[in-house]
Amino acid sequence: MLEPLVRNNLPRLQNYYDRTPAPARHILTSARGWLLTRIRYSSQARAYLRQLRRNESWSAAQIREYQRSALRRTLDRALHSTTFYASYSRIEIRSLDDLRRLPILTRDTALANQERLLAQDVPPRERIRAGTTGTTGASLQVAYTEQLARENWAFLLRQWAWAEISPRRPRITFQGVRVVPAERRDPPFWTYNLPERQILASIFHLSESTAGAYLEFLQRQRGKIIEGFPSVLGILADFALARGRQIPMRAVFTSGEPLYPSNRSKIEEAFGARIFDSYGMTEYCGLIQECEAGRMHLAPEYGYLEILDDAGNPVAPGEEGHFVWTGFLNRAMPLIRYRIGDRGRWEDSGPCPCGRAFPQVVPTITRESDILRCPDGRIFSPRALNQLLKQATALRFCQFVHSGADRVVVRAATGARTGEDSLHTRAMDELMHIRARVQHLLGDKMSVTAQLTAAPISRPGGKIPLIVNQVPR
Numbered sequence: 001m002l003e004p005l006v007r008n009n010l011p012r013l014q015n016y017y018d019r020t021p022a023p024a025r026h027i028l029t030s031a032r033g034w035l036l037t038r039i040r041y042s043s044q045a046r047a048y049l050r051q052l053r054r055n056e057s058w059s060a061a062q063i064r065e066y067q068r069s070a071l072r073r074t075l076d077r078a079l080h081s082t083t084f085y086a087s088y089s090r091i092e093i094r095s096l097d098d099l100r101r102l103p104i105l106t107r108d109t110a111l112a113n114q115e116r117l118l119a120q121d122v123p124p125r126e127r128i129r130a131g132t133t134g135t136t137g138a139s140l141q142v143a144y145t146e147q148l149a150r151e152n153w154a155f156l157l158r159q160w161a162w163a164e165i166s167p168r169r170p171r172i173t174f175q176g177v178r179v180v181p182a183e184r185r186d187p188p189f190w191t192y193n194l195p196e197r198q199i200l201a202s203i204f205h206l207s208e209s210t211a212g213a214y215l216e217f218l219q220r221q222r223g224k225i226i227e228g229f230p231s232v233l234g235i236l237a238d239f240a241l242a243r244g245r246q247i248p249m250r251a252v253f254t255s256g257e258p259l260y261p262s263n264r265s266k267i268e269e270a271f272g273a274r275i276f277d278s279y280g281m282t283e284y285c286g287l288i289q290e291c292e293a294g295r296m297h298l299a300p301e302y303g304y305l306e307i308l309d310d311a312g313n314p315v316a317p318g319e320e321g322h323f324v325w326t327g328f329l330n331r332a333m334p335l336i337r338y339r340i341g342d343r344g345r346w347e348d349s350g351p352c353p354c355g356r357a358f359p360q361v362v363p364t365i366t367r368e369s370d371i372l373r374c375p376d377g378r379i380f381s382p383r384a385l386n387q388l389l390k391q392a393t394a395l396r397f398c399q400f401v402h403s404g405a406d407r408v409v410v411r412a413a414t415g416a417r418t419g420e421d422s423l424h425t426r427a428m429d430e431l432m433h434i435r436a437r438v439q440h441l442l443g444d445k446m447s448v449t450a451q452l453t454a455a456p457i458s459r460p461g462g463k464i465p466l467i468v469n470q471v472p473r
């Protein structure tokens with residue numbers, strides 16, 4: 001049970017890690033990798049994966065039946081193990097529609113009740129805590145368990161199987177982990193996790209001046225799996241295509257952000273491989289994964305999905321609505337009818353050629369955002385900046401405005417109402433902390449200021465971009 005200890009102390013460990021010289025960093029990364037490997041490739045995990053693969057032959061009726069009994073179990077546990085759901089009425093789940101008699105849990109309500117949502121029968125030392133940022137920037141502190149980390153990994157490997165990739169194939173990961181100190185200007189911008197045969201590459205050092213080094217690195221690693229945020233892989237694809245290069249990879253896995261068609265085609269072109277996209281969340285209450293036929297399937301064992309209109313009624317197939325999730329797997333923090341803030345629609349173009357009866361969903365979430373380009377050529381994806389918001393809990397939204405060539409304003413609003421002075425103070429502290437982290441990331445040549453405002457800068461359709469680029473190019 002080391003993982004909760006490590007995960008919950010990551011900010012402190014990160015400081016230690018940053019001061020460590022590069023060779024020792026590989027050892028630290030591998031040590032953490034070894035810990036994760038033990039969770040991900042344990043005998044239980046392998047057995048769970050085999051079960052998941054068998055479930056792929058389920059009929060639609062079998063899926064409904066599984067979900068009905070999983071809903072029943074989930075509700076029963078949540079009502080008995082948390083103080084939050086204790087006030088919910090005891091309902092009988094005879095059909096999936098019965099769930100609609102329970103209230104919808106909005107993200108704001110979850111934020112305001114995050115401690116009361118914790119299951120009391122999961123001891124605190126077994127809880128792994130992680131911060132999430134939604135479309136508004138306020139961070140929900142999620143709890144989960146090692147068991148869930150294991151199960152979640154099995155779902156990921158099931159999608160690898162759809163891509164005809166066996167477990168532990170070597171991969172390069174471009175995600176939010178800070179693997180190299182911000183002030184570093186020369187390669188390597190990556191570190192090795194040997195037990196997982198994984199290379200973790202930095203998303204914070206992408207720049208016109210480092211593009212060559214990144215491309216050389218990828219060239220040396222060609223034929224491997226590449227995974228990461230779509231905006232980051234899009235930047236790498238731009239680097240390659242602008243130089244007339246193609247770096248063949250085995251397969252590409254994207255997650256964590258919407259994947260736009262233009263981004264998909266340039267990434268697939270640059271890496272000469274297919275993308276398998278997926279939609280998941282730090283709350284671990286649902287999962288949607290792309291199959292080999294290019295359709296997005298709900299993982300029926302992971303959670304129950306409703307897609308509802310503004311009035312809370314189910315939408316017709318093909319019509320867009322709010323995602324409302326009831327997660328089956330997160331025993332530490334059960335979320336029931338959780339309106340996460342993303343949108344999507346049921347696919348209505350008939351059975352999938354892959355043969356699986358898993359429901360088909362199209363997430364239509366658009367976390368609209370620009371990309372931040374510094375005058376010295378460095379490029380930051382929305383996900384690179386999003387990482388800086390993970391600890392913030394008192395802000396209602398936060399966005400980064402690139403207002404002049406060398407000027408960035410961190411704009412935020414507090415969730416505090418009049419009279420809630422301590423929350424207001426905490427929000428100010430968090431804003432100043434975020435400002436300092438952005439300043440550290442961008443370096444002394446950029447001026448970073450902070451501003452408390454009443455409303456975010458939004459775009460038509462009410463979308464709130466994370467990065468607003470006001471600098472003419």
Ligand SMILES: [Zn+2]
Nearest residue numbers: 291295352354
């Ligand atoms: Zn399919």
